[in-house]
Each structure stands twice: as structure tokens, then as C-alpha cells.
Amino acid sequence: MxxxxxxxxxxxxxxxxxxxxxxxxxxxxxxxxxxxxxxxxxxxxxxxxxxxxxxxxxxxxxxxxxxxxxxxxxxxxxxxxxxxxxxxxxxxxxxxxxxxxxxxxxxxxxxxxxxxxxxxxxxxxxxxxxxxxxxxxxxxxxxxxxxxxxxxxxxxxxxxxxxxxxxxxxxxxxxxxxxxxxxxxxxxxxxxxxxxxxxxxxxxxxxxxxxxxxxxxxxxxxxxxxxxxxxxxxxxxxxxxxxxxxxxxxxxxxxxxxxxxxxxxxxxxxxxxxxxxxxxRWISGSAEVEGELIVDAGAARALRENGRSLLAIGIQAVQGKFDAGAVVAIKDPNGNEVARGLCNYPSKEVDRIKGKISEMITGILGHRPYDSVVHRDNMTLCG
Known part of the structure; x- marks a missing residue:
């Protein structure tokens, strides 16, 4: 230039x-x-x-x-x-x-x-x-x-x-x-x-x-x-x-x-x-991260490359205790942070529905207010 x-x-x-x-x-x-x-x-x-x-x-x-x-x-x-x-x-x-x-x-x-x-x-x-x-x-x-x-x-x-x-x-x-x-x-x-x-x-x-x-x-x-x-x-x-x-x-x-x-x-x-x-912007720069969601490689790839919401089926583990609406870090199987966002469910419910398809959530929890655990509109990608 x-x-x-x-x-x-x-x-x-x-x-x-x-x-x-x-x-x-x-x-x-x-x-x-x-x-x-x-x-x-x-x-x-x-x-x-x-x-x-x-x-x-x-x-x-x-x-x-x-x-x-x-x-x-x-x-x-x-x-x-x-x-x-x-x-x-x-x-x-x-x-x-x-x-x-x-x-x-x-x-x-x-x-x-x-x-x-x-x-x-x-x-x-x-x-x-x-x-x-x-x-x-x-x-x-x-x-x-x-x-x-x-x-x-x-x-x-x-x-x-x-x-x-x-x-x-x-x-x-x-x-x-x-x-x-x-x-x-x-x-x-x-x-x-x-x-x-x-x-x-x-x-x-x-x-x-x-x-x-x-x-x-x-x-x-x-x-x-x-x-x-x-x-x-x-x-x-x-x-x-x-x-x-x-x-x-x-x-x-x-x-x-x-x-x-x-x-x-x-x-x-x-x-x-x-x-x-x-x-x-708030999620990325200022919000406190209250827990972590460990996702499988396929879910990590869908978030990084396709901008998808995070579904329960892609979650392998939950770390920390948090309420619905908390900001969570989403990590791949190697521990690399993929994204962070607002979690639609409290940690105890995510732990129960992890690895399950969305259609099973109602049967497990008795309710299904959201299809996704973290919606893409409330998520920021890292890196």
C-alpha cells in the first residue's frame, strides 16, 4: 500500500x-x-x-x-x-x-x-x-x-x-x-x-x-x-x-x-x-465463563466450519456447575477451545442429555424448551 x-x-x-x-x-x-x-x-x-x-x-x-x-x-x-x-x-x-x-x-x-x-x-x-x-x-x-x-x-x-x-x-x-x-x-x-x-x-x-x-x-x-x-x-x-x-x-x-x-x-x-x-461481543470479551462442554470431533468441526448450533448429541462431557443462561466454553476432545456461548440448560440437565438426539430430551427431562444446548446466535467462535 x-x-x-x-x-x-x-x-x-x-x-x-x-x-x-x-x-x-x-x-x-x-x-x-x-x-x-x-x-x-x-x-x-x-x-x-x-x-x-x-x-x-x-x-x-x-x-x-x-x-x-x-x-x-x-x-x-x-x-x-x-x-x-x-x-x-x-x-x-x-x-x-x-x-x-x-x-x-x-x-x-x-x-x-x-x-x-x-x-x-x-x-x-x-x-x-x-x-x-x-x-x-x-x-x-x-x-x-x-x-x-x-x-x-x-x-x-x-x-x-x-x-x-x-x-x-x-x-x-x-x-x-x-x-x-x-x-x-x-x-x-x-x-x-x-x-x-x-x-x-x-x-x-x-x-x-x-x-x-x-x-x-x-x-x-x-x-x-x-x-x-x-x-x-x-x-x-x-x-x-x-x-x-x-x-x-x-x-x-x-x-x-x-x-x-x-x-x-x-x-x-x-x-x-x-x-x-x-x-x-459481551460473551467474547467480558463475560465470566462458568463451565465447559467437551464435544466430539464432528461437533467441533460443525461449529468451526459451518457455524452450527451445538446439539446435545455432540456433547461428551460437562465440567463445572452452572445455571441455564451461563456462559460456557466449548472445547474439542484435545482441550482446544472452539467457542463460547450461553447455555440453554443447567449443567445437571446437560449431563443427562449429553450424547442424545434432540427428540429424546423431552423424555429424559420432561420438557424441551430448546432444541440446541447452545444456539449459534448466542455463540462466538475462538481463534
Missing amino acids: SESDSSRLRHSVIEGARCVVVKVGTRVLTDAQGKLDRGRIESLAAGLCQIAETGRQTVMVSSGAVGAGMGKLGLDQRPTDLSTLQAVAAVGQADLIQAYERALAVRGRHAAQVLLTRNDLRRRDGYLHVRNALASIHALGAVAIVNENDSVAVAELMTTFGDNDRLAAQVAGLLDQALLVILSDVDGLYDGPPEAPDSKRIDLVKSLDGDILGLAQDHRSTLSKGGMSSKLSAAQLATSHGHSVIIGPGREDAVLEKILRGDPVGTLFLPTERTLRGRR
Whole structure:
């Protein structure tokens, strides 16, 4: 693709975005001593306001609470025990949101703090409540500053997103026609190690395949949890939802303004041709998986290749206890996840009808509200 074609494509992506979700990482927001870089927040706030002034819904997913807390408390190393880490995040979160509020207020807007845990998005009603809250914040002319609620999230209970890159992709998944901008300490995806003199930045990625994922070069840090592989995973999730993604240089001055103009900043990832919408988007990106259905090779092939619903006859085993309406992972005999979707029957009933033809369900259970165990309309394929 020529440079002019790439430029036109970038402008088209920007013009088509009704919402912009910006994710900024700890290494961008903190200085060499681990303290909050208030000048960087001022610069980013200016860009956020410029985006908002175009009428686009503007959301910032911001790391930095732990880094801000470390700087405020004079800590040189990131705590390793959970309770101390949560306490440091609580101290830093107050400082972080105050910095955003001050930077936005001088430009006529306010910061709206939104703290989330995975539990807030795993149920469909919670997912919709968060989306509505973000819409209301936009309607009031404020900018939502979203972060994982580190002070209450407990990793052992599987309530964390793992990193704010995935959180940003999930937030983008709440919105329609969104552009996800992930700002990093590197200025995009490179075809080799970013520090190597012969490595070149990739301007455009049309398909996020295995070759592209293999280019990730992670960097260790005492402050942050994400790396390039994390950012590519987030980009993969967002593009499956129909959103374009830009991974760009967070420390470059006026970076958001440049992106808004369509300048060749960072790496642009285009959405997949077949994207997930509505309920399927929630199933794929946010919902909690409560059980597993192991299917035979024929059923796995029918799901992958023909987009069929899952019938009881193709199920070999049921793992976990769940109610009707729960999200389940569907796996082939080798343990590979084929799909996930909403199960029409509780686990105890699926266990009774597995391997049976649909016409036998009434005789076994005394009722047959559904012919399929997981309908294709409530299912997303994996991979």
C-alpha cells in the first residue's frame, strides 16, 4: 500500500470514529523515579479535550495509580504482597484523579473517576450499566477516567483484568464505532527489537495473525504489568469487536492531537472483516465463563466450519456447575477451545442429555424448551 493510500485510510478511520478510548500506561505517566509526571498528564488532558470538542465520546483508561502511590510514599520498588500493593494503589489513585481533574478543569471539563473490577462486566446487566454510565458522563461534558479498582480487586479470586490494556479493549467493546488508542513507551509495533537500528516501525496491520503476534518484544519494568504482547492481545480483542486500534508513542508531545489529524503516528490495526456485536461481543470479551462442554470431533468441526448450533448429541462431557443462561466454553476432545456461548440448560440437565438426539430430551427431562444446548446466535467462535 502506498503512503498516500495509508494516509487516506488513517483519515477514514479517524473520521468514522464516534468514540475514542485512550489507554495510557504507567511508564508513560511516571518519571525515572517512579513519581507521577504531571507535565505528561497536562499534555494528554489537552489532547483529550480536543477530541471531546469534536463531539466524540472520550474515555481515558489510565494506569499509574501504583506508580503515583510509590512516588508519594517514597517507595523505590513495587510491592509484591497483595495487601500492600492495594494500599499503595489507593494512595496513588487519589493523586492520579486529582491530577487529571486539575488538567481538565482549566480547559472547561471535569474528570469522572470510574473504577472497575472484572465482576462489573461479567454479567450482562452490569455490562450494560457501565456502558450507560459512560454515556451519561459524556452527556455531561466530562471525561471518564477509567482504571481497574486495584484497592479491592483480588487476583486470587480472579477479579482482575490482568492489565489495563485488556481493560481498555473491554471498555472499547462497550461502545459503538470506537477507536482504541494505546499509548506506550515505544512508538508502535516494529518488525524487530525496537532498540535495534535496523528495525522499522510497521505503519499498518490489516490482519493480526500469528506472524504479527510473534513480533511482540516485552520489556520488564518494576512499575507496569503490560508489554507489547499484552497490547497486541488487547488489539486482537478490540479488532474482533469491529474497532480500529492505534498503538503509539505516549511520550511524544501532542500525540493525541496528531492522531486526531490523521498523522502517521504509531501502528494502525484494522478491524477484522467479521466482527462481534451486542451480546456476542459481551460473551467474547467480558463475560465470566462458568463451565465447559467437551464435544466430539464432528461437533467441533460443525461449529468451526459451518457455524452450527451445538446439539446435545455432540456433547461428551460437562465440567463445572452452572445455571441455564451461563456462559460456557466449548472445547474439542484435545482441550482446544472452539467457542463460547450461553447455555440453554443447567449443567445437571446437560449431563443427562449429553450424547442424545434432540427428540429424546423431552423424555429424559420432561420438557424441551430448546432444541440446541447452545444456539449459534448466542455463540462466538475462538481463534
